[in-house]
Amino acid sequence: MKLYVIIPLCALLTLTQQAPPREKCACELNNSEKAFPHGKLRIVETNASDCNSNITPQKTVELESLLLGLERRLSQLNKDVLILEKEDDGELYGVLSLYVIENEMTEIKQLIDKLNSTTQQHQILTANATEQLDNLKAEMQELEKFDTMQVIKGQQVNSALKADLFKCNKKLNTTVTPTEPPQGTCPRSRLLNVTGPRVYTAGEYPGSYAYGAWGRDPRPEEGKESWYWLVMLTSSNIYAHYVRLYSSLSSLIIGVSVPGNVQIHSSNPTTNTIQGPNNVLYGGALYYNCYNQDYVCRFNLTTKSVTTLQLPKGTRYNSKGNFCHLEECYPYTDLDLATDESGVWVVYTTTQDFGNLVLSKLEEGEPPVLGKTWRTSVYKRAVTNTFMACGVLYATRYINREVEEIFYSFNTVTGQERFNIGIFMNKMSTNIQSLNYSPVDQMLHAYCDSNMVSYKVLFG
Structure with a gap:
């Protein structure tokens, strides 16, 4: 039995070894379709990226800021001329008024020059961008011919269907917003949105002094209603020893500081x-964290x-509660001073409150007095920052490099907290x-990496 099994196996092995080698088989594949131009697609992607980097939100906001500054400066000049016409005594008053008007006209000319220069640059940019977009559109239409499976066309149809569905749902789910009582200590209702930026400027020192604050005095002294103030942390992005004043928004935009600096102390930093x-300015006084x-x-x-x-x-x-x-973290942001319709507030944290925000009202006086605390x-x-509006504390948080969210509010009248505000701000x-x-003027003034930016606040 064993021999019967071995003999066929040996024969099979002999036959296998003596079999002629197999010939190799080859076939030719002919593709009737053109090869996809990957190199051309990469060029289109690069051109599109370059176009996006050239056209940024800063370009548009810069022009809007200049126009807004010019508009306010011209109205102020008109008021000054009317006053001069009514009250000119032909002597010293008239000479001084003419000198003020001359300075204002010089500032307006500087603003117009900067506006003209910016407009010309934008016109060139617009022409170049239009040409680039036309070229990109033509190239993309050419590349769409390689979409033999109609993927792009399908995506376009899906997008149209989604848009129609969204409109339909919006009509079906439309409801009347319930009336809410006014929040806080002013007649305005709740904060609905923040739009803008309305103003975006690097001021006198582009790229310098990353930390600082700016804005307007909510209760200005007579004759200083249009003034703006600026504090730049000129020493190690931590300390400052003066506040810089501007007679108008256009002066701040073009970088002409009149009346200039008001110095707290000649040394920086030092006591007080x-x-x-x-920091904030209120009633002709600057409030800040003492050194x-x-x-x-x-x-x-x-009085200095x-x-x-x-x-x-x-x-x-x-820098222990930033x-x-x-x-x-943003160093030395332990104390956040804020203003609204009712006065000055301070936001801070304590060891007893385990790092949670504490809010106190500052009662005016020399020295100021700590009022009610929440x-x-x-x-x-x-939290990345806070501000007050109508007696309500709002807090923001970082979403990404382009967006900040107002996510939290605390109403000092009702004591109500909300963590779902969901108002997004586009950052510059x-x-x-x-x-x-x-x-x-219901504006939010932000100091962003040495730039001054403002947003319009919309209430219900």
């Missing part, structure tokens, strides 16, 4: 000079005197170092 970027102390300083711009207010025991200072997001349940290191640069609301 500014620490941190979150190396858990104090609020009040600097009177007229400084008075101080110590915050409650356990208040964090010297605003933060996941990627970084405690919140929002953790400060999860990555970081917002300070943010403050101006009730004079």
Whole structure:
């Protein structure tokens, strides 16, 4: 039995070894379709990316800022000329008024020159961009011919269907917004949206002094209603020792500071000079975090005197209670001063409150007095900035390099907290170092990586 099995196996092995080798088989494949031009697609992608980088939101906002500054400057000039016509005594008053008007006209000319230069640059950019877009459109239409499976056409049909479905759902789900009682301490209703930016300027020192604050005085002295103020942290992005004043928005945009600097102290930093970027001007006085102390300083711009207010025991200072997001913290933002229709507020945190935001009202005076205090349940290191509007505290958080979200509010009248505000702000640069609301014109003034940006606040 065993022999019967072995013999066929040996025979099979012999036959296999003696079999002639197989011949190789080859076939020819002919593709009737043209090869896809990957190189051309890469060129189109590069051109589209270059076009996007050349046309940025800053270009449009820069032009809008200049036009807005010119509009306000011309109205101010008109008022000054009318006053001169009525009150000219032909002597010293007339000479001084003419001198003021001459300076204003010089500023307007500088603003118009900058506007003309910007407009010419934008016209060239527009012409180049139009040509590039036409070329890109033609190239993409050419590349669509290679879409033999009609993928692009299908996507276009799907997009149209989604748009129609969205419109249909919107009509079906339309409801009347319930009437809400006014929030806070002013007649305006709740905050609905923030639009803009309306103003975007690098000012006198483009790219310098990354940290600072700017804005308007909500209760200005007579004759200073159109003034703007600016504080730049000129030493290590931490300290400052003067506030810089501008007679109008156009002066600030073109970088002409009149009347100039009001100095707190000749040294920087030293006792009672500014620490941190979150400062405000109210009633002709600058409020800020005193150097190396858990104090609020009040600097009177007229008398040049400084008075101080110590915050409650356990208040964090010297960069121990900063605003933060996941990627970084903003140093020396322990105290955030804010203004609204009712006055000055201070936002801070203490060891007793485990890092949650604390809000206190500052009562006016020399020195100021700490008024009523509210405690919140929002953790400060999860917040990038705060501001007050109509007695309501709002907090923002970092979404990405282009977007910041107003996500939280605390109503000082009702004590109600909300974590779902969901108002998004388009940023002109990555970081917002300070943010403050101006009730004079319902604007949010932001200092962003050495640039001054403002947004319009819309209430219900």
